[in-house]
Amino acid sequence: MxxxxxxxxxxxxxxxxxxxxxxxxxxxxxxxxxxxxxxxxxxxxxxxxxxxxxxxxxxxxxxxxxxxxxxxxxxxxxxxxxxxxxxxxxxxxxxxxxxxxxxxxxxxxxxxxxxxxxxNWTTMAQMFLDTQVGNLGRRLPEKIYTSLVSLAVNHACSVANLFKPVxxxxxxxxxxxxxxxxxxxxxxxx
The missing domain is CATH 3.40.50.150 (Vaccinia Virus protein VP39)
Structure with missing residues (x-):
């Protein structure tokens, strides 16, 4: 070869x-x-x-x-x-x-x-992260905030994918x- x-x-x-x-x-x-x-x-x-x-x-x-x-x-x-x-x-x-x-x-x-x-679920999650994360992040220390939001959004997408994704x-x-x-x-x- x-x-x-x-x-x-x-x-x-x-x-x-x-x-x-x-x-x-x-x-x-x-x-x-x-x-x-x-x-x-x-x-x-x-x-x-x-x-x-x-x-x-x-x-x-x-x-x-x-x-x-x-x-x-x-x-x-x-x-x-x-x-x-x-x-x-x-x-x-x-x-x-x-x-x-x-x-x-x-x-x-x-x-x-x-x-x-x-x-549809990952798109909505990405749009949420892009538009809202900056606003929430000002209230919490950055590392804690990023970890919590990422975990919550990933979990929500996993659950949402149980429904028929588009x-x-x-x-x-x-x-x-x-x-x-x-x-x-x-x-x-x-």
Missing amino acids: TQRESRYYGTDWPVTMEGSYGDSTRADFFSDSMVLPFPERTFDTIVSTQVLEHVRQPEIVIREMARVLKPNGILILSAPMTWPLHEEPHDYYRYTLHGLRHLLEEADFEILDEIPRGN HRLCLGWVIAARKISAEGVPSADI
């Missing part, structure tokens, strides 16, 4: 990267996601997590990911459907499953799998898609 070599390259956008990570970023490349700094047909797999909501023209970003994927390459994409504003003012969209499907199919991707991130109301979606092959086109190496 032969071993296959794997390499990982991270990219980030300097405008939001500094606000999110400061000096601790591990990105190898810094670029606008609408113009990735790689030749066509470079990668076997692209993983893009929680990026699409931060770009003004997501259809261009999806096409750019398709450009740098090898034929039959895999895109693993996650995007939020329900989430508070963040990294303002660079927070533009929220995505339904149908919106993500449309973007991917228009860029010649075949959908392989679709997974909701959470359900996955159509979720925090977001993870989609695996395959780039539809362009036969006879050579791949690039970086």
Whole structure:
């Protein structure tokens, strides 16, 4: 059996990267996601997590990911459907499953799998934590407060999941898609 070599390259956008990570970023490349700094047909797999909501023209970003994927390459994409504003003012969209499907199919991707991130109960719990935790936390020491609230919310979600959860109301979606092959086109190496 032969071993296959794997390499990982991270990219980030300097405008939001500094606000999110400061000096601790591990990105190898810094670029606008609408113009990735790689030749066509470079990668076997692209993983893009929680990026699409931060770009003004997501259809261009999806096409750019398709450009740098090898034929039959895999895109693993996650995007939020329900989430508070963040990294303002660079927070533009929220995505339904149908919106993500449309973007991917228009860029010649075949959908392989679709997974909701959470359900109605976890979404309501997350919204509660995001909107109310700061108010309650001012009244209790932080560690005690965080532990108590997390325990209570986790327990409530466990009990609520005994009732039929609704996955159509979720925090977001993870989609695996395959780039539809362009036969006879050579791949690039970086």
